[in-house]
Amino acid sequence: MAPILHLHAVKAFYGAFEALHGIDVAVEDGGMTVLLGANGAGKTTTLRAVCGMVRSEGAIVFAGEALQRRSTEEIAAMGVAHVPEGRGTFVGLTVEENLRLGGYTRASKPHDAMARMYGYFPILADRRRQQAGALSGGEQQMLAIARALMMAPRLLVLDEPSFGLAPRVVEAIFAIIDRIRREQRVSVLLVEQNASLALELADHAYLIETGYVVASGSAKALADDPQIRRSYLGY
């Protein structure tokens, strides 16, 4: 299968500071790729480069089209749904308004999509009239994912969906991500600290350190690599 997203020799910059030094990353169409690495390695920067939120060089190709020099809102409208660090929830708006915003770029009426999301996340249906800021962390993460899926994306970009959540909530969320990925035929690019869980679900994995890709391969191969096991999986 051809990759739906391909980064080739991508460098990214914060002002004059170079945070990525030419990385190659691919996400298969319908696949799930995970980026592993320590804090500050450049994982989030990679996601930001994809969505046009930082200045980058090199080639970023999504579904056959170059993403560079496009604005974040254009990239979103092309079918890249990014759930950023900290979830990016509109806390002052209601749950339903957040979902409506997710459907903003869609021409068709968002009601069917919204009903589908309430099917995946019934708790959101119960809280649809509440302010998003009043939700628990796990519920907010569910809302963020649901909002992203409202865009009917071809690529879902998730930045540490497990951050700050209890292990049981994390497992529930990953189970839903896995299910949605199959049912909605959406490809996933994931950054995750919880390496063991991520490697179980993903098919490809990249290990990023200080702005370089230092290891890559099938998720299974990386999960079996003794060094990665020691550094990231802890056994």
Add this chain to the structure above:
Amino acid sequence: MHLFLQQVFSGLASGAIYASLALALVMIYRATDLVNFAQGEMAMFSTYIAWMLVNAAVPFWAAFALTLIVSFIGGMVIERVVVRPVENAPVLAAVVVTIGLLLIFNALAGWLFTYTLQEFPSPFPDRPLFGALMTTRDLGVIAVTLIMLALLFAFFRFTATGLAMRAAAQNPASARLCGIRVGRMLAIGWGLAAAIGATAGIMVAPILFLDPEMMSGVLLYAFTGALLGGITSPVGAVIGGLIVGVTENLVGTYLIASQLKLTVALILIVIVLAFRPNGLFGTAIVRRV
């Protein structure tokens, strides 16, 4: 008691005008963290446009509608041309830009239309109502303002663009990730604020007479209303504007000479800032460092 109620109602009429302008201030503040000191002068300039149209024998309500459209477009152009370049500048630089706009519009109006007071027609007859408790003119002003506010709240509550504007004001980065063109939303916000201001100007002009200084006092009252309601709260701005209108009228009637009424606004500003800096409905501003 009769005099008291009379003053309350006429206070509500001027309060409705302050409320409109206060709402315009709050809209721009929420979207860009910027107090637009030129809001009053923009409204004054819009009123001159309406005045020219009326003098050219355009029926009043057609002139009113045309002026709102022109003001909306003008507001968007100002955002694009003047405000956008200082979007990421320090807030003081942006404030100076709005003060510059204030001076430009004031001088431009003086140059084009002279500083002579002009009579401005009222669309409402001036007849006493309810045993002279209020006049049809007051009622008309209040009605126009309420209709405009209702339309605005419906726009923000029920339309996709209104929702996108709220999202863009609240969390621009996240709004972009939803595919919302934040820049366009800001421009629409400035356009709407200019149109709201134009309504306030057209409603106040028959009372104050039209001249380039017409809105300076009104802006001060509106600013007081916005602060009183909490500069981040649209509902607060409306209620704050109404409270300021009534207070100003009552104090001017019973306590001090009406020439000193403007001081009431300043005293209110000081009281609000000293005792309740977030206003009645505002949220505390927390800055993460």
